[in-house]
Amino acid sequence: MERPKLIGVVALSAVLGCGLFSATHTRRVVASAGQLVQTKRVSRRDLAVRGLASSMEHGYIPYESLLHLPQVTAKVEHDASFTDMHVLSVKITGVPLSALSKALQVPAEKDLLLARSDDGYVGIYPAEYVAAHEPILVLTVDSMTTAAWAQKTGNVELGPYLIGYDNFKPAWHVLAHEDRPQALSVVLELEYKTQQQVFGPIIPAARFGADSPERAGFAIAKQSCLRCHAAGPYGGTKAGLSWEVLAGLAKRDGATFAQYVHDPKSISSKAKMPANPQYDAATLQALTAYYSSMVKQ
Numbered sequence: 001m002e003r004p005k006l007i008g009v010v011a012l013s014a015v016l017g018c019g020l021f022s023a024t025h026t027r028r029v030v031a032s033a034g035q036l037v038q039t040k041r042v043s044r045r046d047l048a049v050r051g052l053a054s055s056m057e058h059g060y061i062p063y064e065s066l067l068h069l070p071q072v073t074a075k076v077e078h079d080a081s082f083t084d085m086h087v088l089s090v091k092i093t094g095v096p097l098s099a100l101s102k103a104l105q106v107p108a109e110k111d112l113l114l115a116r117s118d119d120g121y122v123g124i125y126p127a128e129y130v131a132a133h134e135p136i137l138v139l140t141v142d143s144m145t146t147a148a149w150a151q152k153t154g155n156v157e158l159g160p161y162l163i164g165y166d167n168f169k170p171a172w173h174v175l176a177h178e179d180r181p182q183a184l185s186v187v188l189e190l191e192y193k194t195q196q197q198v199f200g201p202i203i204p205a206a207r208f209g210a211d212s213p214e215r216a217g218f219a220i221a222k223q224s225c226l227r228c229h230a231a232g233p234y235g236g237t238k239a240g241l242s243w244e245v246l247a248g249l250a251k252r253d254g255a256t257f258a259q260y261v262h263d264p265k266s267i268s269s270k271a272k273m274p275a276n277p278q279y280d281a282a283t284l285q286a287l288t289a290y291y292s293s294m295v296k297q
């Protein structure tokens with residue numbers, strides 16, 4: 001029995017040794033990112049971040065540290081996070097996502113930010129989108145923490161963090177789909193990735209040219225559907241139906257697929273997916289064509 005025990009001790013100290021080494025190493029890297037990121041969660045309100053640099057894959061930012069970054073104030077009206085509660089206008093303050101990635105010294109090649117919320121939604125923020133819309137990581141609502149605001153107004157808590165906008169204006173449209181505010185509440189984690197990592201595996205095949213319905217469908221799907229329907233390890237889990245499942249449905253019965261996207265309740269009275277009444281036939285056809293093309297041969 002002596003030998004196995006000894007091996008156990010050696011293995012354990014090797015693991016601990018690595019742990020200590022990476023912890024001290026990490027702390028040094030963090031210091032250069034303004035000592036924003038901690039290696040351990042201290043509070044439930046800490047914001048988790050991933051993908052900053054290879055030596056600092058995962059860490060936490062305390063709420064109080066975020067308050068020390070550049071802040072902006074905006075009056076938001078008809079924001080999706082609030083309209084469900086019949087709150088039509090609030091004042092928000094927070095850190096622009098662009099200022100946050102600057103403070104975190106996010107490597108330039110990380111051109112996509114994913115924000116995960118606790119209810120299975122994922123906000124998808126490509127670099128061009130962040131530059132065009134300056135999304136805000138919201139820290140206060142009507143000058144209160146989200147928790148205090150919820151208590152005072154009798155609404156559900158949307159925190160610890162939300163993502164909101166100062167006067168969102170669509171920057172593009174594809175067919176009947178307009179660029180949308182990726183509003184998100186109960187944000188728990190930000191992850192910095194590359195568009196190649198996330199979108200690469202779901203790009204239409206090269207034979208579908210720039211003007212094809214498949215490319216148009218992809219442009220819509222990666223902004224809209226990916227929020228709730230996961231593609232591999234990325235995207236939302238809200239729907240519980242993956243990209244491959246949607247692809248199979250589109251290929252098997254395109255008409256029902258299109259009808260579901262247009263008006264889910266017309267297919268199933270219990271459907272929770274939001275309807276897209278503004279999508280015309282060409283838009284629905286583009287989405288169906290895109291997903292059908294994603295069926296693995």
Ligand code: HEC
Pocket residue numbers: 220221224225226227228229238239240241246249257260261264270271272273274287
């Ligand atoms: C806000 C979240 C959300 C978004 C965005 C979303 N879906 Fe869904 N989707 C769901 C949920 C949840 C379901 C599961 C059934 C239900 O409750 O409607 C679903 C189900 C579906 C189904 C039915 C599958 C079946 O079982 O027959 C299709 C088809 C579908 N989604 C396509 C899409 C497409 C295409 C897009 C993008 C244009 C999209 N969805 C965007 C949440 C979403």
